[in-house]
Amino acid sequence: MKAELDKAMDFSEEAAIVEAVLLLEVEPVDEVSISKITGLSRVVVNESLETLVSRYDGVEHGIEPVRIAGGWAFAPKERLWNVLKERYGKQREDRLSRAALETLSIIAYSQPLTRMEIENIRGVGAEGMVRALRDKNLIKEVGRKDTPGRPVLYGTTKDFLKIFRLESIAELPKLDELDEKRFALNGPS
Numbered sequence: 689m690k691a692e693l694d695k696a697m698d699f700s701e702e703a704a705i706v707e708a709v710l711l712l713e714v715e716p717v718d719e720v721s722i723s724k725i726t727g728l729s730r731v732v733v734n735e736s737l738e739t740l741v742s743r744y745d746g747v748e749h750g751i752e753p754v755r756i757a758g759g760w761a762f763a764p765k766e767r768l769w770n771v772l773k774e775r776y777g778k779q780r781e782d783r784l785s786r787a788a789l790e791t792l793s794i795i796a797y798s799q800p801l802t803r804m805e806i807e808n809i810r811g812v813g814a815e816g817m818v819r820a821l822r823d824k825n826l827i828k829e830v831g832r833k834d835t836p837g838r839p840v841l842y843g844t845t846k847d848f849l850k851i852f853r854l855e856s857i858a859e860l861p862k863l864d865e866l867d868e869k870r871f872a873l874n875g876p877s
Contacts, residue, residue: 699732699735699736699739700739702726702728702732702733702735702736702739703736703737703739703740703743705726705728705736706722706726706728706733706736706737706740707740707753709722709725709726710740710753710760710761710762711762713761715757715759715761715846716755716756716757716758716759716760716761716846716850717759717760717761718758718759718760719733719734719737719760721759722737722760737753737760740753741753749765750764750765750768751763751764751765752765754853755855756849756850756853756854756855757846757847757849757850757854757855758846758849758855758856761850763853766853784824787817788817788820788821790810791806791810791814791817791818791821792821792826792827792844792848794806794809794810795821795827795842795843795844796844796848796857796860797860797863799830799841799842799843799844799857800830800831800841800842800843801841801842802833802839802840802841802842803815803818803839803840803842804839806818806842818842824847825845825847826844826845826847826848826851827842827843827844827845827848828842828843828844828845829841829842830842830843844857
């Protein structure tokens with residue numbers, strides 16, 4: 689009886705299947721999709737993911753399964769990223785300027801918001817920065833504001849979440865009181 693119970697609790701084979709899916713998929717994949725791809729139940733997929741997280745926890749592995757952008761993917765362990773990012777990170781020309789990072793931060797913390805609202809918070813024009821961030825697929829149009837002229841509302845993309853290794857916007861670091869006032873839609877006080 690105990691041997692049958694131990695065998696029922698062992699998700700090694702299922703974890704191997706889930707591991708293969710994570711390695712073969714280009715984009716992060718959620719539990720529902722893993723279940724559909726593998727034919728495994730959601731419960732078994734979740735147990736398999738827990739098995740993989742435990743399996744890759746040791747220092748002998750350079751990668752780990754992580755939740756990114758609402759799904760699961762393999763990524764280098766954070767402790768190794770400083771060594772790897774020069775070669776495997778975004779190329780130098782893809783790096784964001786300080787102004788682009790500031791604009792991206794405003795959008796991430798205050799989304800959805802219009803270009804004019806971004807400019808009110810930054811205190812300078814943002815058209816070029818918005819275009820550059822859109823071109824890099826870090827932000828996108830998420831709707832239109834219900835005001836005269838119906839200006840475009842911007843928000844962050846899944847690529848933004850992947851690049852910053854976030855599962856969701858809720859994982860952004862908390863702002864201190866001064867930054868909260870600065871990022872408020874009425875601009876700096």
